[in-house]
Amino acid sequence: MIYQSAQLDAMEQRYRAAFVNSLSGFKAANLVGSCDADGQYNLAIMSSVVHIGSHPPLLALVLRPDDAKQHSLQNILSQKHYTLNHVSEDIFKAAHQTAARYPKEISEFDAVGLDTQQLADFPAPFVKAAVVKLGMLLRDHKKLEINGTHLIIGEIVLACVPDSIIGDDGSVDIGAANTVTLSGLDSYYSTSRLARMPYAKP
Numbered sequence: 001m002i003y004q005s006a007q008l009d010a011m012e013q014r015y016r017a018a019f020v021n022s023l024s025g026f027k028a029a030n031l032v033g034s035c036d037a038d039g040q041y042n043l044a045i046m047s048s049v050v051h052i053g054s055h056p057p058l059l060a061l062v063l064r065p066d067d068a069k070q071h072s073l074q075n076i077l078s079q080k081h082y083t084l085n086h087v088s089e090d091i092f093k094a095a096h097q098t099a100a101r102y103p104k105e106i107s108e109f110d111a112v113g114l115d116t117q118q119l120a121d122f123p124a125p126f127v128k129a130a131v132v133k134l135g136m137l138l139r140d141h142k143k144l145e146i147n148g149t150h151l152i153i154g155e156i157v158l159a160c161v162p163d164s165i166i167g168d169d170g171s172v173d174i175g176a177a178n179t180v181t182l183s184g185l186d187s188y189y190s191t192s193r194l195a196r197m198p199y200a201k202p
Contacts, residue, residue, distance in 0.1 A: 008020070017185070018184055018185060021184045021185050022183055022184035022187075025183070026181040026182070026183055026189065027047040027048070027181065027182050027183070028047060028049045028086075028179075028181065028182070029045065029047055029086070029087035029092070029095065029179075029180050029181060029182040029188065030045070030046055030047070030049050030084045030085060030086060030087065031043055031044070031045055031046075031083075031084075031085040031087060031095050031098065031114075031127050031130065032044050032045075032046050032061070032072050032076075032082055032083065032084060032085075033082060033083035033084075033085060033116075033124050033125040033126055033127060034071070034072050034075035034076055034079065034081075034082040034083070034124050034125075035075060035079060035123070035124055035125060036071075036074070036075050036078065036079065036104075037078060037079065040104065040105065040107065041107040041108075041109050041116060041125050042071045042072055042075055042104075042107065042108060043098050043107070043108035043109050043112075043114065043125075043127070044071075044072045044098050044099070044108065045087065045095045045096060045098045045099050046061060046063070046072075047182045048060075048061055048062035048063075049061055049084060050062075052153060056139075056155050057155060057156040058139065058153055058154065058155055058156075059084065059134075059136065059153075059154055059156065060151060060152065060153050060154075061084075061151075061152040061153075061154065062149055062150070062151055062152070063149060063150040063152060064149060064150075065147065065148035065149055065150075071104055073150055073152075076138055076152060077138070077141060079123065079124070080137060080138040081122065081123045081124040081135070081136065081137060081138070082124050082136050082138070082154065083122070083124045083125065083126045083127075083133060083134060083135055083136060084133075084134040084136055085126060085127035085130035085132070085133050085134070086130050086131060086132040086133075086174065086177060086179040087130070087179065087180050087182075087188075088129070088130065088131055088177060088178040088179055088180060089178045089180055089190060090129065090178070091114065091127070091129050091130070092180050092188045094112040094113055094114050095112075095114075096186065096188070097111070097112040098111075098112055109125065109127075114127055114128070114129060115127075115128040115129065116128060117133075119133065119135065119158060119160055120135075120158060122135045122158055124136075126160070131161075131162065131165075131177035131178065131179070132159075132160070132161050132172070132174065132177050132179065133158075133159075133160040133161075134156050134158065134159055134160075135156070135157050135158030135159075135160075136154035136155065136156060136157070137154060137155045137157045138152065138153075138154055139153050139154060139155045140152075140153040141153070162177070164176070165177050173193075174191070175191045175192060175193050178190070179191065
């Protein structure tokens with residue numbers, strides 16, 4: 001079936017959200033770790049991380065419109081530091097549960113049973129069980145007028161990656177880290193490499 005704007009607009013809200021969220025294909029599943037000025041930890045699963053550039057190493061993150069319960073957004077804007085932690089097969093159920101709307105005074109780490117980890121005096125918490133962990137520094141923030149979402153651009157200032165999954169050319173084998181991928185809002189998939197292709201030339 002062909003869906004045009006009229007059909008998309010006519011969809012029930014939750015149905016449309018599930019439908020449109022699935023259309024972009026498989027997405028990265030990351031746990032965003034942050035803390036407020038009082039040291040209260042927050043953890044939230046997100047699937048909107050996008051590579052922006054390698055020098056400096058920049059990743060973008062899209063967050064929902066302003067909401068009093070958007071603790072991650074508040075923490076990132078106020079404290080400037082946050083973490084991205086790959087979701088792996090052994091923690092994806094706990095990771096998914098962080099999407100629940102817990103009160104600010106309850107840390108999702110505690111609520112879902114994931115341990116925190118501090119690395120190299122970085123001010124935001126990492127997920128101990130994550131295989132790939134990134135420490136991020138806020139470099140830019142834009143509120144998008146088109147729908148009120150927030151574009152967060154961060155610089156990778158710390159990367160914790162096992163040597164065993166880094167190739168001779170610097171590429172990271174995230175499949176070997178058992179990193180999962182996400183479709184839509186709630187469907188998780190394991191990954192396997194089909195091939196490593198050569199550099200494309202005319």
